Structures are given as structure tokens and as C-alpha cells.
Amino acid sequence: MTRGGRLAAIVGALAFVELTSGVLQGYYTPFLTDIARHFGVHDADVNWLEGAQLMLSALVVPLFAKLGDRLGHRRMLLLSAVVTAIASFGLALAPNWGWFLAAWALQGVYVVWLPLEIALVWARSRGGERPAATTAKAAGVLVAALEVGAIAGALGGGALIDALPLQTVLLIPAIAVAACAVVIALFVRDLPEAPVERHRFDGRGLLLVSLALMTLTGGLSAMRLEGVGSPLAWGLVAVGALVLVPFARHSLAHPDPLVDVRMFRDPALWPVFLTAGLFGMIVLGAQAPLSTFARTDPAAVGYGLGTSGFETSLIIGAYVLTMAVGALLYPLAARLASPRLALAGAAALVGLGYGLFVPLHESYAQVLVNMIIAGLGSGALVAALPATAAAAAPDAQTGVATGLTNSVKTVGGAIASCVFGLALMAGAGETAGSLAGYMTVWIVCAAAALVAAGCLLLVVPRGTAAFERPAAR
Numbered sequence: 232m233t234r235g236g237r238l239a240a241i242v243g244a245l246a247f248v249e250l251t252s253g254v255l256q257g258y259y260t261p262f263l264t265d266i267a268r269h270f271g272v273h274d275a276d277v278n279w280l281e282g283a284q285l286m287l288s289a290l291v292v293p294l295f296a297k298l299g300d301r302l303g304h305r306r307m308l309l310l311s312a313v314v315t316a317i318a319s320f321g322l323a324l325a326p327n328w329g330w331f332l333a334a335w336a337l338q339g340v341y342v343v344w345l346p347l348e349i350a351l352v353w354a355r356s357r358g359g360e361r362p363a364a365t366t367a368k369a370a371g372v373l374v375a376a377l378e379v380g381a382i383a384g385a386l387g388g389g390a391l392i393d394a395l396p397l398q399t400v401l402l403i404p405a406i407a408v409a410a411c412a413v414v415i416a417l418f419v420r421d422l423p424e425a426p427v428e429r430h431r432f433d434g435r436g437l438l439l440v441s442l443a444l445m446t447l448t449g450g451l452s453a454m455r456l457e458g459v460g461s462p463l464a465w466g467l468v469a470v471g472a473l474v475l476v477p478f479a480r481h482s483l484a485h486p487d488p489l490v491d492v493r494m495f496r497d498p499a500l501w502p503v504f505l506t507a508g509l510f511g512m513i514v515l516g517a518q519a520p521l522s523t524f525a526r527t528d529p530a531a532v533g534y535g536l537g538t539s540g541f542e543t544s545l546i547i548g549a550y551v552l553t554m555a556v557g558a559l560l561y562p563l564a565a566r567l568a569s570p571r572l573a574l575a576g577a578a579a580l581v582g583l584g585y586g587l588f589v590p591l592h593e594s595y596a597q598v599l600v601n602m603i604i605a606g607l608g609s610g611a612l613v614a615a616l617p618a619t620a621a622a623a624a625p626d627a628q629t630g631v632a633t634g635l636t637n638s639v640k641t642v643g644g645a646i647a648s649c650v651f652g653l654a655l656m657a658g659a660g661e662t663a664g665s666l667a668g669y670m671t672v673w674i675v676c677a678a679a680a681l682v683a684a685g686c687l688l689l690v691v692p693r694g695t696a697a698f699e700r701p702a703a704r
Contacts, residue, residue: 238355242369244418245348246376248312251404251411252341253380254387255319258404261389262397269397270328283332284339285452288641289444294437295343296350296634297489301432304351304630305419308344312412315341319405323398341408342641346617346633348373351419353621353629363570363622367562370614374558378551378610385544436489439478447471447642451649459653490631499623500632502686506578507616507636508643509679513581514609515644516651520672522547523655525598534666536595546599550606557610564611574615575687580608582680588673608680616640650675 259266263280291311299307314337321334349370356365384404391400450467457464482488494500525543527535538546557577564573584605591597617633624632655668 238352238365238369241355241419242352242372244414245352245369246372247414248308248344248348248411249373249376250380250383251407252344253377253382254384254407255315255338255341255380255404256377257381257384258388260385262392262400265392265397266331270331272328279332280335283336284342285641285645286445286448287336287339288342289448289638290441291340292343292346292634292638292641293440293490293631295340296346296630297433299347299350299630299634300628304347304354305415307630308347308351308419309412309415311340311343311347312408312415316405316408316412319408320402323401323405342637343634345373345377346637347630349617349621349633350630353618353633354626357626363618364562364566366621367565367570367615367618370618371558371560371562374610374614375555377613378555378558382548382551385548431487433485433487433489436478436481436485439474439481440490443471443474443478444638444642445471446474448645451645455649455652458656490635491628494624494628494632494635497623498690498692500620502690503616503620503623504635504639505686506574506612506683508639509683510578510581510609510612510616511640511643512647512679513585513605513676514613515640516647517585517672517676518547519648520651520655520669521598521602524592524669532666534592534669536598538595542595546595546602549599550602550609553603553606554610554613557607557612558614559610560607561611561615565615570615570619571687571691573611574619575684577608577611577615578680578684578687581605581612582608582677582684584608585673585680586677589670589677592669592673647675 295307295311318334318337318340322331322338325331325334349366352369353362353366356362356369387403388400391403446467448471450464450469450471453461453467454464479492482490482492495504522543524534525536525538525546528537529535530537536542557580561573561577564576568576584601584603587601587604588598591601616636620632620636621629651668651672654671655665
């Protein structure tokens with residue numbers, strides 16, 4: 232089989248993995264209330280599921296990304312699939328809420344799949360003629376599969392919960408994840424050149440970065456729940472920020488650090504990380520406000536759309552579908568212009584989509600058009616950011632670089648979730664968020680996206696290989 236044929240076969244197998252990842256992300260949402268009733272907990276306790284996975288993802292992405300660079304990306308991808316499968320079966324078999332919460336958190340290991348896959352594809356393609364373009368094209372396919380899986384998961388979960396017992400419904404994604412592990416084991420192969428371990432694993436770096444990320448995200452979550460005046464929340468945020476100082480010093484002194492902080496000074500990489508963080512504020516922080524705004528009754532508070540659950544799901548579905556389209560179109564845009572212009576254009580589309588919310592938010596059609604515009608840019612960014620990071624990073628740190636795009640996106644989302652929650656509470660009614668709060672969400676999202684676009688256009692040095700269109704051959 233030719234190099235291209237082997238790579239296509241691997242991308243096909245990885246697309247199945249991402250399809251399952253999307254199913255996991257969309258499947259459970261329609262019946263979270265059923266889960267709460269099954270375990271006899273309050274609806275508010277469901278928020279702990281998101282918080283638990285958020286904290287775990289902050290821990291496992293740096294670890295698995297670094298081990299992927301040292302031990303092989305395929306090996307760590309397979310291990311993460313096995314762990315996710317065990318956790319998924321644990322959800323179906325959990326005897327109480329505590330076990331369910333622990334299994335749910337452990338299932339969050341799937342967040343490492345896409346960064347490891349992009350690093351694996353880059354390692355396979357970098358010996359070809361256009362490795363960056365090949366990786367970007369593969370990333371578009373993987374993200375498109377992810378978004379299709381998210382839609383299928385949401386539709387499937389909503390349909391099955393009305394027809395089957397809860398534990399049976401919970402078993403279905405577990406079987407799908409187990410199939411993923413089999414697909415990886417059979418159809419994804421490591422390169423003949425195995426990574427060489429030259430230094431002792433950076434355990435101290437793992438401890439420090441874990442402490443920093445856990446306290447930062449924990450503090451932001453506490454601030455969202457308890458308010459801006461919470462001493463505990465501010466204390467956790469302060470500890471997290473302070474721990475970053477010894478972590479940076481340790482990273483600079485270690486011969487093979489878990490996360491090389493020098494990458495944050497690399498002019499080819501730090502704009503990508505900044506864009507990922509700003510994008511995380513949007514893609515992870517703004518979706519809940521969108522849903523609540525659409526459901527708000529304008530007759531009661533003077534704003535909102537008053538949509539039904541199904542009408543709201545159509546908006547989300549259109550957004551997810553256009554994300555898939557944007558992911559597939561990004562490689563074409565990068566080839567016709569350049570990766571730099573395509574990335575900046577994608578960020579600008581996101582900024583335009585959310586900026587249009589400020590004057591245009593009074594009708595269903597207006598909101599739908601705004602989300603379609605933002606979705607095209609969002610899909611391109613989801614695919615392009617890890618692929619660009621892989622192309623710009625040193626060969627021995629592609630997994631770390633792609634993982635960092637995920638980590639900083641998570642931190643950006645945690646910050647935005649806190650800020651947006653506080654903004655919506657200011658001046659809010661008994662149940663509905665304030666219009667000024669929604670305006671704040673839209674303005675911050677638009678500004679973040681436009682700052683990212685400007686950074687990519689103005690800061691990245693000319694001639695940076697990962698951002699330039701390959702010369703015609």
C-alpha cells in the first residue's frame with residue numbers, strides 16, 4: 232500500500248473514533264434529568280458532571296500528550312480508549328450517584344483523542360510533500376466526523392430514553408467506545424521508528440501543572456456557583472496562579488519537561504495558543520447562554536425567542552452542522568490563500584457571527600443566521616488549531632503542542648463560563664438572565680474572536696512555514 236493509502240486508512244479509522252467521541256458529547260444531554268431522577272439527586276447536582284470532567288481533562292491532556300511523544304501516540308490513544316470504555320461501562324453499572332460521578336469524570340479521558348490523533352497524522356505525513364496541508368485536511372475530516380457524531384448522539388439519546396430502560400441506554404455508548412478500542416488496535420499502526428526516551432519522566436512538572444490547573448478551574452467553578460465575593464474561589468484562583476511560577480521555573484530547568492514553556496514564547500506557536508484560549512471562551516462558554524436566551528419568553532421579560540426545546544435544538548443542530556462544513560472547507564481555504572489568512576478569516580467569521588447578535592437577536596431567523604456564520608468559523612478553528620500547532624512544533628513535541636491547544640481552550644472556557652455566569656446574574660430576573668448580560672456575552676465573544684484574528688495577521692512572523700502556503704510543484 233502506498234504512503235497515501237496507508238494514511239487514508241488510518242484517518243478512516245480515526246474518523247470512527249471521532250464519530251464515537253461526538254456521540255459521547257451529545258448522547259447524554261437529552262436525559263440528564265432522567266439520570267438525576269434515577270439516583271435521587273437534585274437537578275442542580277448535574278452541574279457536578281461538567282465540573283468533574285473539566286478538572287480531569289485539565290489533568291490528563293498534558294500527561295497523555297507528553298507520554299504520546301515519548302511512548303507513541305497510537306499507544307496512548309489505545310490506552311485512553313480502553314480507559315474511556317471502562318468508565319462508560321461504569322456509568323451503566325454504577326450503584327449510586329458517587330460511583331456515577333467518578334465514572335463520568337474518568338470518561339472525560341476521551342478529550343485527549345483529537346490531540347493525539349492530529350499528532351499521529353502529522354508524524355505519518357511529515358515525510359510527504361505537503362505535511363501541513365495533509366494534516367489540516369485530515370483534521371477537517373476528523374472534526375466533521377466529531378460533529379456528525381454529536382448530532383447523531385443527541386438524536387439517538389433522546390429517542391432511546393423514551394423506549395428503553397436507563398441502564399440499557401447507558402450501555403450503548405459503552406459498546407461503541409469498546410469498538411473504538413478494537414478499531415485502534417487493528418487498524419492504527421505506529422511508525423517503525425519508535426520514540427526514544429532520553430530523560431526521566433517529569434513527575435514534578437506533572438504535579439505542579441496538575442495543581443495549577445485544578446485550583447484555577449476549581450476556583451472559577453466555585454466563583455460561578457458562589458459568586459464573585461467568594462473567598463474560597465479567589466483563594467483557589469490565587470493559588471493556581473502562584474503555582475504557575477515554580478512550574479515555569481522547573482520547566483525551563485528540566486531537560487525534557489512535561490510542558491516546555493518556551494513554546495509560549497515561540498512566535499509560531501504562542502499566537503495559536505492564544506487563539507485557542509480565546510476560542511475556548513466562545514465555544515465552551517457561550518453555548519449555554521445561547522440556549523437559555525432562545526428559551527426565554529419575550530412576553531415575560533421583553534427579550535428572548537420563547538422557543539420550544541425542539542426549536543432550540545434546531546439552532547444548535549444548524550450550528551454543529553456548519554461547524555462540520557467549516558472544518559472540511561478549511562484545507563481548501565488554506566490552499567487557496569494561506570493557513571495564516573484562513574485561520575484569521577475563520578476567527579473573523581466567529582467574531583462577525585457573535586457581533587451580529589448585538590443588533591440582530593429579536594427573531595428566530597436572525598439568531599439562526601448568526602449561529603451559522605459563527606459555526607463556519609468555529610469548525611475551521613477546531614480543525615486548524617491542533618493541526619497548525621503540530622506543524623509549528625518541534626518534531627519531538629507535536630503531542631504536547633496539540634494537547635496544549637486543548638488545555639488552553641479548556642482554561643479559556645472555564646474563565647468564560649465564570650464571567651458569563653456572573654454577567655447574566657447581574658440585574659437578572661427571578662429565573663431569566665439579564666439582557667445586558669447577554670449583550671456582554673456576545674460582545675466579549677466577538678471581541679475575543681477579532682483579537683485572535685488580528686494576532687494571527689499581525690504577530691506571526693512572515694515566512695513561518697506552518698502558516699504559509701506551500702510553493703506549487
